[in-house]
Amino acid sequence: MKIVATIEARMTSSRLPGKTLLPAAGISMLEHLVRRLKAVPSIDAIVLATTVNAADAPLVDLAERLGIAAFRGDEDDVMQRVIDAAASAQADVVVEITGDCPIIDPEIVEQTIRMFKAHRADYVSNALVRSYPDGMDTQVFRLETLRKSAAMTNEPLDREHVTLHIRNHPELFSHVHLVAPPEIHWPELGLTLDERSDYDLLKKIIEHFDAQGNALFSCLDAVRLLRQFPEFAEINKDVVRKGNT
Template identity: 60%
Template sequence: MELKKPKIVATIEARMTSSRLPGKVLKEVLGKPMLYYLVERLRIVPSIDEIVLATTINKTDDILIDFAKGEKISYFRGSEEDVMSRVLGAAESAHADIIVEITADCPIIDPVVIDQTIQLYLHNPCDYASNVIVRSYPIGMDTQVFSFETLKKSFGMTEDKLDREHVTRHIRQNPDLFKHVHLVSSYMDYWPELAVTLDEVSDYELIKKIIEYYYNKNPYFSCADIVELIKIEETWLEINRNVKRKGLN
């Protein structure tokens, strides 16, 4: 009997009320919102079967639903604070077997890195695969992969506010309960101190420069391309050097 292929769903956590840079996910570069670039990159990941925008029930996020409809991707609305329940609901709405958790803070994430993390998960006995616990890639390439059942199990085991806010915190902090595997970069992608994530205005300025440099040549520029460019354009490092990163917690 042929085994049913698991359905792999990418969830994008996004909201308009970011405390540090409100509306950041729709800030534009070359006439397109940041969220557009992320969705385009997720579309070309061969392993992903569906993309779901996981946003909140806030009125301010109605505009994100309009974006999802315009891009013809699925969407789900849930709690702003309990992000764990929101991602679980988004995955359930799409009948996901496997969740690829992505945040809207990562608009220039590398599609190949996402696929490698998925393949690592699929081909190893584990509950959780990621490139975020063992840091080697730049911040902004963050990919986490786990099954719907694993997240559901974790959800049932914790009511801690921080666990519920940071979707995989309980999974990450309990490797005795959930087996982890880690994706580590090659030397071409290696730069764990580099941040190409969208937290503050200065991050937007750096990401804008990177997109403007590469987009017309190659819209799907890689993590290695970004590392190579920043090594050449050393002064760009100063743009967002002073941003304090919250981390995964």
Template identity: 40%
Template sequence: MRDRRPRIVCISQARMTSTRLPGKILLEAAGKSLLAHHLERLRRCGTLDAVVLATTVNRTDDPVERAGRALGLPVFRGSEQDVLSRFAGAAAMAGADLVVRVTSDCPLIDPALVDELVGGFVAGPAADYRSIDTSRFPRGLDAEVFTRAALDEAAAQATDPAEREHVTPYIYRRPDRFRIAEPLRPAPAPDGPPQRWCVDEPADFELVRRLLEALVPEKPDFGWQDCCNVLNRHPDWIGINAAVRQKTLHRPGMPMAHKEKNNGS
């Protein structure tokens, strides 16, 4: 891979049957669905060769496929629960060498952060896996990058149901087998308590809706720091979803909590 530029493919997982807020990705804010905001922001990334939407074979996810194709994106459909096999299938379809994993309930995802994550992974020491440190960034900016070889090995070898549902635990739980790069961290870290900019519950949607409606008309290419600026002007907004708790999957030896995707996978 080092002898040529790797083909870098971002795969976003999406489904309609989230447990806490069904159909959340097609809720609308600032004139379009959360899924459209999410995918259109990813298409602004300069490091990506392709963006693929990975949904399930369930008929309930036919609207997800239609939404992706309406944006001109390739769509891969696979298992609902075995998300690892879904990612492996999508990566094979797209001819990926490197895979960027994101989730569709993150409509404020920052293209510049994704580019920084991927650029550092490609230019840095050889590695198999790197993530954004969401213990220091707001949740909702989540992204991981890993090699296609690591993904394929995980898909072939993982037997733990959690490792098949959450895609990357097989990789980052095995630092003796895979080269785990230092996560991307902000410098300096944002002040104040951790914030949630992902959408799992109605309160999350209310906050994200307000941010999108405040930012999109004036600065459609906004970044995560622009969201911070809006919240500095509206500090009461931070409390809107403060009671929502993040589901986590323990990540031994890693500083970031891994977001479970029972809701948005």
């Protein structure tokens, strides 16, 4: 059973163009994310699922430098892009990650994969039932499950939001949900990269721990830092999230 992480990323974000290449502690946000996924024991391969737009060529170049695969597909049909990217890496199981989660916790990703392995569910996630800070979102499913879902819908929203059809039809696809332990239960906290103020916060967090030699700091480390310095969490408190469509 080959487990492949897919990273959905593009340069043409409407709210913060080029966000995945913004720097922190000397490297891009995308490189921080890739480093973290490489630290997940159960992941066998990583593939960047980007678009055919010319603007995304720098992402493909970076993927090559980082030693991960890249697949270029349709910008709007993200569901098909993820299917094709995962298939290009011969995936049996997909660990779906978005490029706006640069400080995702490798241990949380591993826990989600292990939960998938331990159950016969079609879909395992820590994101549908909100409990973790936003930016720790991990979804795990078989590639065949996503293909089955894709064959059942041509709704534009379903095609844009990869697992929306699976999430909206628990009568068709069985679900298991991870819930955060009390020490990191903070669903209102935004540790995802949507707007400039998110970047300001994430850069501050990353560079704080990088200076301590702790590049792979955990979600708990970040939560403790923001509890200690609540003014940090104020940096992006006014960002309005689009929601888990």
